[in-house]
Amino acid sequence: MFIGAALVALTACGTAEPPTRAIPQTPSAGSPGTSTAAAPSAPKSCPGQWGGDGIGGWVPAASDVAGAAESLVPGSPVEALICAYPGDNTNPGGERLAGTRTLKDGAGQLARDLGYLPVGSTDSGACTAMGGPMTNYLIRFGYADGRSLWVGSAEEVNHCAMTTNGTAGSSTYVGDRITDAYRKGPATSAREKDPCRTWMARRGQNARMVPDEPTSLVVCRLDPQGGQASRTEYGTDVARQLATTLNALDTRPSDNSCRQTEGADPGVILRLVFGYADGPPTAVMVQAFCTPSVNNGLLQADGDDRLHQEATRLAPR
Structure with missing residues (x-):
């Protein structure tokens, strides 16, 4: 299988340097105007060592x-404690705690981004095998009534990591988002990321190529050499018409790889980013030179000439 081109298009490889020093923990006082009785209990301490292998x-x-x-994160938590365990992906497991960060204002945004991830898939599909630094993360979300929930994930160079709350799991990669929250405090919403460079996923993508009812569409024409992508933007009517076409395809679980069609020009790589009134966008790759040519990260399908022509017509020149 020709995995390289498909993986570059799907994941836009590149990773932030893992944290290497502790960040002082934010005091856990309640928010202004909140009574002591209603305040969430302070997050428990991070485990001193990563317990997974x-x-x-x-x-x-x-x-x-x-x-x-x-x-992964139901409801509306009011606080999040992020625990960082840096190490190396060639020998994972048993990493020592290197730092923590407590989020107040940013907890809700991080919870929403994680809560919208598709759950159920435990297979990360085809992954590149580059060795390098990685950071395992634990996040303890605290709720106003004193309940709590742990989420475990990781940032690593191949963008292949499982995220779980111990009951549900997702193979969608979010390590870069967690690192942003750990380093910068309040997390940047997935909606605010560059849609042409950041891979995103949304609940329901494991059942439909484009879930829910999109309200906007950005068509990105990616540079195979990694340069700046060009884009065009469309409204609700175009977004829903294209979503209907994509959802009519005969889909199957994705292994995030494709075979280049003999003699085909690999120069046109399109990312279709569907936006919503609420929650993160969802993205679908269309690569007419590949088989299968359509992939949303969890489902793949063989696109027909009608779809390829329509996507190309909407793409920037």
């Missing part, structure tokens, strides 16, 4: 928070 995919304990089987 892999890259992401481990939590100290599963939660009994309602909805944890359907969403």
Whole structure:
């Protein structure tokens, strides 16, 4: 299989340097105007050592928070404690705690981004095998009624890591987002990321190529050499018409790889980014020179001439 081109297009490789020093923990005082009785309990201490033997995919304990089987972070937590365990992806497991950060204002945004991830898939598909630094993360979300929930994930150079709350899991990569939250405090919303450079996923993508009802569309024409992508933007009518076409395809679980069609020009790589009134966008790759030519990271399909022509017509020149 020709995995390289497809993986570059799907993941836009590149990773932030893992944290290497502790960040002082934010005091856990309640928000202004909140009574002491209503304030969440202070997050428990981070475990001193990562207890899993892999890259992401481990939590100290599963939660009994309602909805944890359907969403990685259900409800509306008010606080998040991020624990960082840097190491190397060639020998994962047992990393020591290197630092913590407590989020107040940013906890809700991080919870929403993680809560919208597709759950159920535990297979990360085809991954490149570059060795390098990685950081395992634990996040303890605290709720106003004193309940809590752990999420375990990782940042690593191949962008292949499981995220779990101990009950539900997702193979969608979010390590870069967690590192942003750890380093900078309040997390940048997935909606605010550059849609042409950041891979995103949304609940329902494991069942439909384009879930829910999109309200906008950005068509990105990616540079095979990694340069600046060009883009065009469209409204609700175009977004929903194209989503209907994509959802009519005969899909199957994605292994995030493709075979280059003999003699085909590999120069046109399109990323279709569908936006929504609420929650993160979702992205679909269309590469007419590949088989299968359509991939949303969890599902793939063989696109027909009609789809390829329509996507090319909407793409920037």
